[in-house]
């Protein structure tokens with residue numbers, strides 16, 4: 001078993017991160033497997049070295065030890081670009097020049113009964129899909145969901161988390177209507193989260209992805225990309241989210257529950273485990 005923890009260095013780790021890291025770490029250790037650490041610093045406009053240092057410090061304090069070198073996404077931009085080129089060459093993508101405002105305007109007449117938002121934000125209305133724009137005219141590259149489903153399905157993944165336990169089969173119509181043409185790369189970002197995470201987990205040999213339930217819906221996109229790229233699909237475990245007293249999920253800006261704050265207040269790693277129910 002190879003598990004991983006993949007925080008973004010854009011703020012302090014909080015209790016929710018501690019839960020995720022400890023769960024993935026403990027699962028691997030329990031069976032003599034490996035636990036990897038990845039720094040998801042794809043978004044260079046938000047990633048900060050001091051947050052990365054704080055991640056190492058907090059994890060070490062928590063007793064989490066990772067195997068091998070840390071993988072940083074910013075060291076792998078070329079890998080993402082190469083994988084994107086494979087999809088592009090097979091006609092599974094298209095270039096898009098829509099701004100956020102264009103998408104909002106085009107989405108003003110939504111089709112009845114269909115959701116406006118999917119796991120990748122507002123569902124793309126399709127404006128540039130048939131325009132065959134060149135790279136130089138585009139601001140981002142999108143997956144052509146219809147083509148991708150024709151090529152990549154059938155596909156299914158196994159979920160072992162509490163809320164969505166069982167096998168999940170991707171259905172083309174659902175993917176087109178509730179996910180749509182997701183962004184794979186932007187002019188200022190070599191890969192979107194979806195593309196990078198699939199490449200990273202494959203390159204690192206991750207067998208079990210353990211992460212928060214908020215990412216469950218995105219897993220359908222990851223599974224489809226794995227199928228298109230002939231990469232094995234890991235097992236997935238989406239755990240429940242740690243919430244504050246009001247029932248709201250913790251956010252990066254929720255400094256009050258930062259691990260570093262608990263440390264300052266004199267709590268021990270065992271106290272943190274108890275707080276998250278481990």
Ligand code: GLU
Pocket residue numbers: 006007008040197210211215
């Ligand atoms: N970097 C992502 C986050 O901090 C997690 C990615 C993943 O676990 O797939 O939310």
